[in-house]
Amino acid sequence: MRAMQSVLVFLVVILIVDSNVAVAQRAAGAAKALPATYVSAADIQANLNGAPSAAVNPSPNIRVVDTGGYNVAVGVIHRPQTPPGVVAVHFKVTEVYHVMDGAATLVTGGAVVDAKMRPADALSVRLEDGPGESGTSIQGGMSQRIKAGDVVIIPAGTPHWFSSIEGSITYVVIRFDPNRLLAPK
Numbered sequence: 167m168r169a170m171q172s173v174l175v176f177l178v179v180i181l182i183v184d185s186n187v188a189v190a191q192r193a194a195g196a197a198k199a200l201p202a203t204y205v206s207a208a209d210i211q212a213n214l215n216g217a218p219s220a221a222v223n224p225s226p227n228i229r230v231v232d233t234g235g236y237n238v239a240v241g242v243i244h245r246p247q248t249p250p251g252v253v254a255v256h257f258k259v260t261e262v263y264h265v266m267d268g269a270a271t272l273v274t275g276g277a278v279v280d281a282k283m284r285p286a287d288a289l290s291v292r293l294e295d296g297p298g299e300s301g302t303s304i305q306g307g308m309s310q311r312i313k314a315g316d317v318v319i320i321p322a323g324t325p326h327w328f329s330s331i332e333g334s335i336t337y338v339v340i341r342f343d344p345n346r347l348l349a350p351k
Contacts, residue, residue: 203231210242210338226339227294230348237348239341241294245270246334253278253301253327260342261295261320268335269313270328276307278325296347303327
């Protein structure tokens with residue numbers, strides 16, 4: 167019975183401490199609230215129009231915002247139907263794709279074939295999605311057909327690759343950068 171009372175007292179103390187920490191965190195957060203960032207449809211279209219014939223938009227991030235504890239990038243990519251592109255692995259950055267138009271087969275997970283580290287001074291590493299590696303294909307991954315309206319979450323470190331594109335695909339990409347590798351813009 168005494169042990170049960172000790173456990174109960176311990177749990178009550180944890181709840182009180184935890185609620186005090188939560189209140190302090192909310193108060194600290196309210197003192198340094200950051201403004202919201204708006205990315206308009208016109209911003210997205212202007213970014214797409216910047217590289218209409220490129221296989222990949224050379225500067226897909228429209229905005230990179232410091233959200234207090236990490237940076238978040240918002241961009242858009244249009245990929246025409248071409249021979250399969252390269253595999254990408256972003257070691258530190260998680261991506262979320264929202265497909266706006268078109269369809270493709272996206273392969274995720276598995277092992278990268280012919281993996282090569284991307285140079286630290288590469289434009290894509292510095293401005294787009296941080297350090298990682300590229301390859302020619304994926305072995306043992308999961309294939310999923312994605313189309314307009316679909317959303318895909320690709321955690322940092324997960325290989326991903328469009329093995330085929332049906333005509334073209336256009337998608338908004340949100341990048342979560344906990345190490346603040348991407349400079350705000």
